[in-house]
Amino acid sequence: MPVKHVxxxxxxxxxxxxxxxxxxxxxxxxxxxxxxxxxxxxxxTIWEFMYDAGTQAGSLLGRMVPPDWSITGSLMMPLxxxxxxxxxxxxxGILIAFPLAFLAARNTTPHPALRALALGIIVSSRxxxxxxxxxxxxxxxxxxxxxxxxAIALRSIGFxxxxxxxxxxxxxxxxxxxxxxxxxxxTQVLAYAVWPQILPAFxxxxxxxxxxxxxxxxxxxxxxxxxxxxxxxxxxxNLAWAQVATVFVLIFATVIVSEWVSAKVRHAxx
Amino acid sequence: xxxxxxxxASPSALEQQRIAHARQGRWRPLPLVRSQHWRWFINLSVxxxxxxxxxxxxxxxxxxxxxxxxxxxxxxxxLRPDFTSRGGEILTGLWESLxxxxxxxxxxxxxAIPVGLGAARNIAPMPVYFFCRAIxxxxxxxxxxxxxxxxxxxxxxxxxxxxxxxxxxxxxxMAKLLAEDIEDTQKEPLEAIRATGGGWLQWIxxxxxxxxxxxxxxxxxYRLDINFRExxxxxxxxxxxxxxxxxxxxxxxxxxxxxxxxxxxxxxxxxSEYLSxxxxxxxx
Numbered sequence: 001m002p003v004k005h006v007x008x009x010x011x012x013x014x015x016x017x018x019x020x021x022x023x024x025x026x027x028x029x030x031x032x033x034x035x036x037x038x039x040x041x042x043x044x045t046i047w048e049f050m051y052d053a054g055t056q057a058g059s060l061l062g063r064m065v066p067p068d069w070s071i072t073g074s075l076m077m078p079l080x081x082x083x084x085x086x087x088x089x090x091x092x093g094i095l096i097a098f099p100l101a102f103l104a105a106r107n108t109t110p111h112p113a114l115r116a117l118a119l120g121i122i123v124s125s126r127x128x129x130x131x132x133x134x135x136x137x138x139x140x141x142x143x144x145x146x147x148x149x150x151a152i153a154l155r156s157i158g159f160x161x162x163x164x165x166x167x168x169x170x171x172x173x174x175x176x177x178x179x180x181x182x183x184x185x186x187t188q189v190l191a192y193a194v195w196p197q198i199l200p201a202f203x204x205x206x207x208x209x210x211x212x213x214x215x216x217x218x219x220x221x222x223x224x225x226x227x228x229x230x231x232x233x234x235x236x237x238n239l240a241w242a243q244v245a246t247v248f249v250l251i252f253a254t255v256i257v258s259e260w261v262s263a264k265v266r267h268a269x270x
Numbered sequence: 271x272x273x274x275x276x277x278x279a280s281p282s283a284l285e286q287q288r289i290a291h292a293r294q295g296r297w298r299p300l301p302l303v304r305s306q307h308w309r310w311f312i313n314l315s316v317x318x319x320x321x322x323x324x325x326x327x328x329x330x331x332x333x334x335x336x337x338x339x340x341x342x343x344x345x346x347x348x349l350r351p352d353f354t355s356r357g358g359e360i361l362t363g364l365w366e367s368l369x370x371x372x373x374x375x376x377x378x379x380x381x382a383i384p385v386g387l388g389a390a391r392n393i394a395p396m397p398v399y400f401f402c403r404a405i406x407x408x409x410x411x412x413x414x415x416x417x418x419x420x421x422x423x424x425x426x427x428x429x430x431x432x433x434x435x436x437x438x439x440x441x442x443x444m445a446k447l448l449a450e451d452i453e454d455t456q457k458e459p460l461e462a463i464r465a466t467g468g469g470w471l472q473w474i475x476x477x478x479x480x481x482x483x484x485x486x487x488x489x490x491x492y493r494l495d496i497n498f499r500e501x502x503x504x505x506x507x508x509x510x511x512x513x514x515x516x517x518x519x520x521x522x523x524x525x526x527x528x529x530x531x532x533x534x535x536x537x538x539x540x541x542s543e544y545l546s547x548x549x550x551x552x553x554x
Contacts (some may be wrong), residue, residue: 136528
């Protein structure tokens with residue numbers, strides 16, 4: 001136990017002196033890095049805009065309240081589109097991620113080279129936000145909810161693929177050995193020994209991603225990929241903040257409902 | 271799943287039928303949903319949804335065919351990424367993104383710790399608990415990009431709006447997970463420090479903090495990673511970072527530069543993932 005003697009009276013210390021100095025040095029280095037970064041940000045900021053931020057925020061809020069409820073009816077169709085983008089996009093993503101996860105898992109992959117390729121696809125898909133995929137796809141397949149669905153699917157591949165291959169790597173090996181020893185083929189082993197073990201994880205991951213995708217789908221319209229984001233973008237460009245507020249309330253309600261559904265389903269399967 | 275399996279066929283009859291089939295060499299695994307009616311209902315509603323969703327998609331195939339050439343261009347661009355012709359802008363953007371990420375994570379975590387303490391049921395009184403949970407709910411619901419639009423309107427274009435956006439999003443994420451971790455702490459050390467007559471700060475510092483520190487560090491690193499990825503997005507609406515450069519290059523169909531930026535993002539995310547895995551192993 002580290003003890004410091006002050007005038008022959010032992011005083012308890014939490015750490016050894018050397019360790020304590022190292023921790024202080026770490027904090028100091030971190031603090032210096034933070035100040036350096038803050039300076040870069042500060043140099044690139046026009047501080048004159050900041051002085052009236054309070055009044056800006058106040059007037060923004062003033063124009064948002066009360067929300068313009070009259071457009072609620074016209075927002076129902078975009079909302080349905082948003083839900084479709086999220087749901088169909090998730091389904092497409094899962095369809096591609098599923099075989100990919102088996103290629104990427106160490107215990108089921110047919111060849112290490114295939115595993116490296118699958119991991120590469122998963123990482124690339126995961127690193128790039130759905131909104132960036134949407135920007136790209138809008139230039140390729142044209143604006144609309146089709147681009148949104150593909151964007152959601154492309155982003156979901158990495159997420160579902162990663163969590164699923166980790167689940168596959170964590171399975172119990174005994175059922176696999178038992179089936180292999182009866183002479184079952186590779187596909188039979190996958191279907192009857194691996195699949196039942198990852199089924200709960202698979203259902204949980206899918207619903208979780210669907211929940212995230214509902215949130216992401218609400219913003220895809222900002223780059224032209226359909227859904228309620230289109231209306232939001234139009235309202236923002238018209239500075240019609242009361243309409244923006246209505247969209248916010250709808251998004252908030254949709255997200256709450258999807259989160260509730262996802263929590264229920266995950267609770268039921270796990 | 272078995273909760274849906276209360277149907278007409280009694281389990282024993284079903285069981286006998288399966289055994290009979292298996293004797294004839296036609297063994298099948300148990301169906302996921304036991305009742306046949308439920309299975310039909312679920313299949314039909316999925317089919318109905320797919321039809322409805324399909325009707326709402328409006329694909330302009332001639333536009334897609336036109337775009338295919340661009341699609342090939344884009345895929346090809348990954349084989350010949352162009353780091354140099356817009357090298358200066360890419361470097362400035364990346365540097366800005368990285369500084370924004372770090373600053374925002376530090377500010378966000380610093381603000382998330384008090385909120386997280388307040389949102390833990392076992393150490394916060396009821397009114398504080400509800401207040402902090404409300405903060406978490408609000409900061410978590412909206413996507414970073416929506417917050418960025420609001421902050422850009424308030425603070426003007428530039429990285430400062432981006433820093434505030436990412437810090438704002440970090441609060442909800444970190445505070446929620448931190449509060450859950452605090453609620454999972456063992457209560458013996460908490461009681462022990464209380465019993466010695468330690469004050470509130472000593473109580474937090476010596477009983478709670480050591481228990482949640484490894485997870486707090488892990489989560490902060492994870493959030494650093496998320497913030498970097500998000501910083502590539504919020505630039506689209508003018509909140510600074512690499513996103514603006516990326517957006518410009520995509521709109522110009524300059525896919526070689528876009529591919530270079532995307533590859534850089536992927537490499538940085540990969541590196542930070544390795545690093546955080548290493549640090550997490552070291553702290554636990």
